[in-house]
Amino acid sequence: MSGVQSAASIWDRERIWVTAGASALIFFAAIEALAVTTVMPVVSDALDGDALYAIAFAGTLATSVIGMVAAGAWSDARGPRGALYVAVSLFIAGLLISGFATTMPQFLIGRLVQGLGTGGQTVALYVVVARLYPPQLHGRVFAAFAAAWVVPSMIGPFLAGAVAEYLDWRWAFLGVAVLTAVAFLVIVVRLRHLDLGHGAPQDRRALRRRLLLAVVVAALAVLVGFSADMAxxxxxxxxxxxxxxxxxxxxxxxxxxxxxxxxxxxxxxxxRGLAAGAFFAAEAYVPYLLMERFGFTSTWAGIALMLAAFAWAGASALQGRIGDRLGNRRIAAIALGSIVMALVCILLAALYGILLVIVGWGFGGGGMGLLYPRLTVLTLAYSGEGDQGFNSSALSIAENTGSALAIAVAGLGVASLGGGAGAFSAVYALCIALALLAVVPGLRLGHAAEKR
Incomplete structure (x- = not known):
């Protein structure tokens, strides 16, 4: 039996199409995430939505919390198949609404729908991994997911910037919708023949309470974003x-x-929540800083994000190989130290006009690449079959809630300060504080593998 397990692979006959389809969904989600970050300055200008710049990011992250809770409960009760199907359909629908939008409110509606799908898709895929792959393959699966960011890292920001500059920003959304639909068909065909486990009875009253709380969190996070448009x-x-x-x-x-x-x-x-808030709130304003402070075009602003994405993918692969030898505490210290270094570089760029953004942001991507897969593997290691959906959704809820709130507060600060060096400096000072705060739980991750 041990010989069979040792020969198991994420690319064997039983799992190859699931691995390929899931990686493709991650790939196109990465393309979209990088594209939005790059083209949002162009979109907000085209739709006269500068005051709502932050909510275009924060709103998607906020509604994803609802998708995460629903997908987590659905996966625990009935298995992850149906949750994944609905989530990907919502993701595609949101892309289409945003791509065809003619006003900023219409665009934001698409982003909110897209968030429902993004959150549900992430949780459902985590549960598919937990049910279909043995524990010894979990690290390799998440390394494959990280690798699915490599090509988007190479071409995503540049391509999105070039599309916005030379064609139309709408294709950054419509093109991803079509490609995601193709990848979706691949995984649907394969998953229907696989046993993903049976669900467990759920406390419906507790589930309704969790969904209500998720709606409250999402609605208030969106409200924080809209507060930037108020006095x-x-x-x-x-x-x-x-x-x-x-x-x-x-x-x-x-x-x-x-x-x-x-x-x-x-x-x-x-x-996960604190690190995500620090990194993604900062990243949302990197292209904005480069275009306003240093006169970059959208194409070149996209290229500036590539080094961080390369570093993320490379560090993820490194973590998959030597993560156990480094240990959880050391990984957290190195990763969070790298993120703080990146944020300090960008703060100096905002304050003094020193172009440290591109190289500095690479340290941030490396830190996140080292930390993120480790946290995902630890979450599954701490989980049993009855709570994989809850714990996976909790991890993603913390990530997206932290990101949404940090971005929304950053947007409020930028609006209050009227833009310029002072506003950007306030954003990056907030992000540095969050990254330093993450050190406290980062040194208390424990040793989940020893508990199993």
Whole structure:
């Protein structure tokens, strides 16, 4: 039996098309994420939506929380197949709505629908991995998912920038919708013949409560984003009040004692949320900084993101090979230190006009590439079959809630300060604080492999 397990591969006959299809879905999600970051300055200008720039990112991340909770519960109750199908369909629908939008509100509706699909797709794929692949292959699967970011890293930002500059920004959304539909068909054909396990009875009352809380978190996170379009004396109190309510509402959606950074799974989830908030809030304003402060075109601003994406993919592969030897605490320290270094470089660029953004941001991508796969593997290692959906959704909820709130608060700060060097500096100072705070749970990740 051990010989059979040792010969198992993510590319064997039983799993090859699932691995390929899931990696393709990750690939096109990566293309879209990188494309949005690159073309958003062009979109906000074309649709006269500068005041709502941040909500185009934060809104998608916020509604993804609803998709995560729904997909996690669906996966635990009935298996991940149906949850994945609905999630990918919503993702495609959102891309089409945004791609055909003629006003900023229409564009934002598409982004909100897309968020529902993105969140559900991520959780469902994690549960597919947990059910279909043996534990010894989990690290390789997530390394393959990380590798699915390599080609988007090479061509995604540049291609999106070139499309926006020479064709039309709409194709950055419509093209991804068509390609995702093709990848979706591949995985649908294969998954219908595979046993992904049976669901377990669920407490419907508890599920309704979790869904309601997810809606509250998402709605208030969107409200924080919209506060940037209000007068500061109204926007800031509204945003701060929303943040307090979100803090209470998100607690039941996460493992117990997550906000207290308890050792083990709670710290894994909290580290993900804080690191994501620091990195993605900063990244949302990197192209904006390059185009406003240094006069880059959208094409060249896209190229500037490539080094970070390369570093992310390379560090993910390195973690897959030597992660066990490095250990969880050392990985967290190195990764978060790299992210802080990147943010300091960009802060100096914003303050003094020193073009440290491109090289500096590469350290951030490397740090995230080292940290992210490790946190995902640890989450599955801490999970049993009955709570894989909950724990996977909790990890993604922390990530997207942290990112959405950080981006929304950053957008409010930029709007209040009126743009310019001071506004960008405030964004990156916030992100540095979040990255430093992530060190606390990052040193308390525990040793999930020893518990199994």
């Amino acid at each position: 500061p004396q109204v926007g800031w109190p509204l945003a701060l009040g929303s943040l307090v309510v979100i803090g209470f509402a998100v607690v039941p959606l996460l493992p117990r004692r997550t906000l207290r950074a308890a050792p083990g799974l709670p710290s894994v989830v909290l580290t």
